[in-house]
Amino acid sequence: MKKLMLGNEAFARGLYEGGCKVASSYPGTPSTEVTEEVAKYDEIYSEWAPNEKVALEVALGASIAGARAFCGMKHVGLNVAADPLYTAGYTGVNGGLVICVADDPGMHSSQNEQDSRHHAIASKVLMLEPSDSDEVKEFVKQGFELSEKFDTPVIVRMTTRVAHSQSAVELCERQGDELKAYEKNAAKYVTLPANARKLHVTVEERLEKAAQYGNDCPFNKVEINEGAQFGVITSGIAYQYSREALGDKASYLKLGLVNPLPVDIIRDFAEKYETVYVIEELDDIIETHCRKNGIKVIGKEIFSKIGELSQTIIAEKILGKTPEFDTFSEPVPVRPPVMCAGCPHRGLFYCLSKLKVTVTGDIGCYTLGAAAPLSAMDTTICMGASISALHGFNKARGEESERKSVAVIGDSTFMHSGMTGLVNIAYNDSNSTVIILDNSITGMTGHQQNPTTGKNLKGDPAYAVNLEALCHALGINRVRVVDPYNMKECEEAIKEELAADEASVIISRRPCALLKYVQHKPALKVNEDKCVGCKMCLKIGCPALSVHNGKAVIDATQCVGCGICTDMCKLGAIGE
Amino acid sequence: METKSIMIVGVGGQGSLLASRLIGNVLLSQGFDVKVSEVHGMSQRGGSVVTYVKYGDKVYSPVIEKGEADIIISFEALEAARWVSYLKKGGHIVTSTQQLDPMPVIQGVMQYPEDVIGKMKAQGIDVLSCDALSLALSVGNAKASNVVLMGLVSTKMGFEDKYWQQALESCVPPKFLELNKKAFELGKNA
Structure with a gap:
């Protein structure tokens, strides 16, 4: 059965099908719906933790106890959870541990534009990057397998457009939810310096093995098009943009396992083409990897490290195509987000x-x-x-x-x-x-x-x-x-x-005015005889209030009767 | 089939979620590959919001760019004007005549342009409009203005009415179904 699913909903489905038993997260756009959707599956224990560090420690504890476990957060949340993450890279797991980190290129709802792939590199754990909802579900399920195979947490990196886009997903049965045996193993889980020194050796060996695995794994795919003029190495949503902009003009190496990056499969692909582009959103991570290994590519010299990519940007930079469009004949006032009417x-x-x-x-x-x-x-x-x-x-x-x-x-x-x-x-x-x-x-x-x-x-x-x-x-x-x-x-x-x-x-x-249990008062009214149009009431920036033809006007569809404007009016012109 | 693109634009809180769900449902019933994309979070708080719906044999990018939209559905007149540059040559705008002042207009820093719809038509853009809010109020609920607009846009999309009715039945709670069916009819005939 196929169902249209949000990337985040598909993530939750992947956790369900992959046998996840414990989930702990802190909300943050664009990651929040993953855990909200997880909460709908009674087979998974799920919770909001007070912050991401606590959440990841809960998930790691569950993993050590033998359960497949999950922790979700937005990109900046991973900074908070970085402390347990970097050591979890050393201890490894017992039950598979999948972490969702949702980056926000373009900063639709964030205070910075950090690229979480750096955290995967620095903490030396595996990272997968899906490009649509069906892949999200598959990568999450297989993420548990990878996590157990390589004995490491696996981060699944989402970006806003993958997290908040719906596409068709094939639903499957739940599997793999047996609790693994727990045995005390201090050498693995007690990171005293003497133990940690040995664990670091294991970590480096594991990364080597995983990079080799990346040369022949279901996450990294080569797509050769006959007569293609150039090659494109890409990952995540950038693959979808590239495919739409360039179609059959290019051949593609789509990387789903983005840490560690493989070498041989990239070199073999790059050798087929005179010109090879690396198309990746935000930082030049794949590009730097290529250059470090002597593979000649074109990347951030034509693409920006700032903001989102798109099919238009790619078509313009590579094919020299510019879009045609009209614009409205007059300046259009901006409409920034505002505090809601009745906001406490x-x-x-x-x-x-x-x-x-x-x-x-x-x-x-x-x-x-x-x-x-x-x-x-x-x-x-x-x-x-x-x-x-x-x-x-x-x-x-x-x-x-x-x-x-x-x-x-x-x-x-x-x-x-x-x-x-x-x-x-x-x-x-x-x-x-x-x-x-x-x-x-x-x-x-x-x-x-x-x-x-x-x-x-x-x-x-x-x-x-x-x-x-x-x-x-x-x-x-x-x-x-x-x-x-x-x-x-x-x-x-x-x-x-x-x-x-x-x-x-x-x-x-005072509770948020949008909460369902909050009782609203009737919309307030302006007494036009008393209103002199002084605009004092506009100083509170309420979206339900404006002044037209010299009189204050209240939009009855928005006003919840909070009365802040009543207090602002010295003439008593606003009331019930 | 070449990929088709529909944008749904409006002001945060106007109900674009149900609209995109209805359209997505109709498109799935036709066997298309469909992608629906929206941005959640900060932009919902009374700001300008946009949802992308794309369908065809195989859809790659979930995002619609300038000059790519076949249809722009707008819940508010100024929002239609804001996104004109996203319309493909020969595309259609389907908009409500409702006007909501954005904060810079409320604060008197900028002007809400006069006769937005007339000016778009004067530019040679195909604009279909109706007073969706009043029509929705006439069936008893301002919130149904999104479904009124769906009725109007259904006349531009060329799918049989029964698929829209089925989509309504699967997306709207039973107690609001009759009201929304009436709203849809009003939009279709507006």
Whole structure:
């Protein structure tokens, strides 16, 4: 039976069919749906972990215990999980261990454009790269076999276009889910220096063997076209772009096992053609490998390391073809993402903007607070950095900074890696003010549960971390809760905590307006007799509010009656 | 058959997911190789969103590039204009007349162009439009405007009506089926 499946859904299907028993992940676009789909299979134990490092350690533990295991994350998540990954490369596995890392070329929803293949090279583990949903499923299943054959974790690298494209997938039965025997083996799993030195030798031997295997394996395919004028070495989604742009004009070497890279199959292919292009998205990894082995190729001298590739770019660079198209006769205003109507972050960010404080920000929906008209963010670096960077900022600039700077961080991000930064503030005595934006869900990635929400991945009741108690326990005496729909209360709290002579935490608490259980009020109305068109209400940047013909207008299909604009209007022109 | 390309564009939250599922379903019923591609995450938050649907004997790239779309389906007038450059020469735009101000317009930094649809037609583009929101409201649910547009676009795609009906039956929950079937009819005859 064939089914149209998202790449991420096919990944989950591959885990199911491949006999996966334990899955632990942290959400992150474009990887999130893999684990959400896994949760639909009752044969697999699945969970959201508080962060990627924990998730990978859980999966590795399950693997050592003898189960086929999985851990999923986005590219930057692998940086967080790098510590266990690099040593898992040494210990190897018992049950197969497959890791999903989803890169985001073009940065559709990410803070950087890193190429995760570097992590596979540096951690010396195997990496597979599929190019459509059917391959995703097959590579994941065979990834378990490879993992057990070579005794190593196997990373399956996804990119946005593979993760978020649907194509036909052939469904098969589940197999290979027997728990393997566990035997204590300290020489393998206890990485004391004496053991690790021996393990490193094994790692290098394994890489040699895997590179040899790459010369004749089902993942690397040669596609010769009669009369082809040149050769193309490619992998992943770049294969699909290349095939569409160049068709039968080229022959292809499609690499599915991208770490370690083979030599002989590449050399044999390259020798057939006068001109050989390497077409790969982001960095020049295959190209560098070719050059290192004396294989002459053309790569990044014509293709960029920045952004996504496409059939158009490839046709233009290789065939000199440029597309023909019309454009609209006038400038089209941009439509950037914005905080939704009724977003609980809006009122809090308006207060920060009004008080002109320095704001170290973090990763989540609230990063949109950086956009005009709120423009209330100074930094966004990585998960958890808001709190630790504020501490550093305040240590550098002293009391003057402590009185006018805050960190903002979401509930899920706080649990991910904000807690340790808060401990640092308490331990190293900085008078910093941290605001936890608790909207009771992981918002930006599409509503995933986290340790504060009281539900687990499957939606079943779970232990809910009490943020107030946690902050107290971490060493913060001043902890208070405000309602971000009440701007007066928020403003007072921020002023008081900035003025206080010790560190403090403000928890701005209200559930995301898009959560199904949140009751909305009727759309608000503008009293046109009172409205003078002063545009004061527009300062909160609500997408449901605009001014037409000198009067404020509320889009009733978007407005959820949060009342922030009512408080903005000094003339009382907006109400129920 | 040469690969055909359809883009579905709009504002995050307007319901392009159901639209792409319906079209994908109809295309699968015709035995085509199909790829449907969308971007999730940050761009969903009220930003400009786009879904690519490609079908034919064998589809490689899931992405549609400038000058490649046979049909652009738009839930919002300005979004149709934004993606004009992606239309193939001789392609069709099927759009709702609904207008949603983007933040730069709300803030008064930029103007929403006047008579967007008229101007596209004046450029020689084949534009088919209807007030999908009002039609959807007339059957009782603003959210059905995506299905109204599907009805309208079905007149340009040349597949028998029964395949669209089957797609509706398999993609829409039973309690909303009748409402959506009415919405589809209204779009088809708009």
